[in-house]
Amino acid sequence: MDTFRDIIGALSVFVLPAMIVGIPLYGLVKKVPVYESFVEGGKEGFGLAVRIIPYLVAILFAIGMFRASGAMEWLAGALGPVLALIGMPAEVLPMAIVRPLTGSGSVAIVADLAAQYGETSLITRMASTMFGSTETTFYVIAVYFGAAGVSKTRHALPAGLLADVAAMLFAVWLCLLFFG
């Protein structure tokens, strides 16, 4: 298991340089006008970033308001007893709620829990597992669909959120199994 982790770790160090150097090099071998191709492809970048803006503003400002309103603390308090049934400490709940909403917010929660309960506590480990195993669903939706100009997202959000809920439950269960 440890060697598996080491191999992945070593690979990940080389993937990016290999891509940045390897792709133009291979293109050169294939007689592609690499500089012209790069510039041609990169031209889209600015337009894409600008196109994303309204989608990202819409999502982020609503999430910002929600965080500032204190609704999250109330929710954590209200759901605490229910979560105790599945073995999830109430302290971890804010993480489960915030993770799909904001990346920076969930980083702050992990850091906060680590400072408060220690890095080796079950609470910190559970929150870290939740943090590491899923992405910020709302951000991904805003950026990816924003870039494509899609506003009717159909079942993307339900599917993403269901996967998030599953990840939270797996995290609780696996941490109890590993460290409980």
Place this chain on the structure above:
Amino acid sequence: MLNYIWAGLIIVSLVFALASDIGDVVNDPYRNGQPLAVTLEFDRPYDADAPRQPVRLLIDSTAFRQAYGVDGTPQASYDATLRQSDDATELVLADAEAELPAPLDVIRGATNPRDQILQGTLSDLRLAPAASPPGTPTASGARATAALTFAPVRFVKLGAITTAAIDFAEVAVTIALGLIGVLVLFLGLSKIAEDAGIILALVKVVRPVLGPLFPEIPRDHPAMGMIALNLAANVFGLGNAATPFGVKAMEELQTLNPEPDTATNSMVMLLALNTASVQLIPPITLIAILGVETNNVYFPILFTTMGSLIVAILAAKGFGRLRRYRATDPLRHGPVATPEA
């Protein structure tokens, strides 16, 4: 669904902010309009005519706790400036960063949002003899007791959610513009890869695995290659590279979409794969916080991410079969004829 969640976030914020603010009106935790007894210490003798003079503000912690019904302890003293004019005597703290116990920190933020400096009106200023015992040479001129009243604090949360809305709108633009560099870099690279035939070769390799997940993508379409690059970047924890490839994949999928404002099943699947975040490398931010302790949560993270990946795939496929989502499928009438190159 996004419509309801989005509106829900805004409405819930407003409801909670109002509830909290009305609670404040009832409970008056900031003691609006009621003075706090304080002591002032002067370095030089008090001058009744000076428009500004430096003072030290002393807040007795017992009196403070009693007044506000809290547990916090103020600092031993705060440097401040005494401002006197014909109309009013004001006390302004010198240091905006000074550590203030609750609820003074909230009062500071709410009454002076621009400068974030605590200030209040002084009344009932009474000079007292120096506190030091007689005989000791003392530099301090004199002490005085006074009553300090802050401007009333109302609708704190309402102000907070408004500020948050505006701040986060700015943050969103910063994030989007910050993406330009990596977008250009990786879009440029992927164009070279496309022209050199790497993408097409990649499509052939990954089709057996990804094909069943994306049945709508025609054979040898570059979208599949971009999706493969996006997933590969995720697996190796290269978030910077994953976004441009994912965005490019979305654009490629859009070329197969007859209704550009509506997501196709393939787009939903790509999104589900990305939100489940298939990664074998823990995020750098987690390593930054936990250090070596990250190693201990490596396998829980790995198994969790795989479990949620399976759920994401099943959810994307399963929800897509529901009648309400089938009815909105842009490809419900069959694929669009793609112009052959």
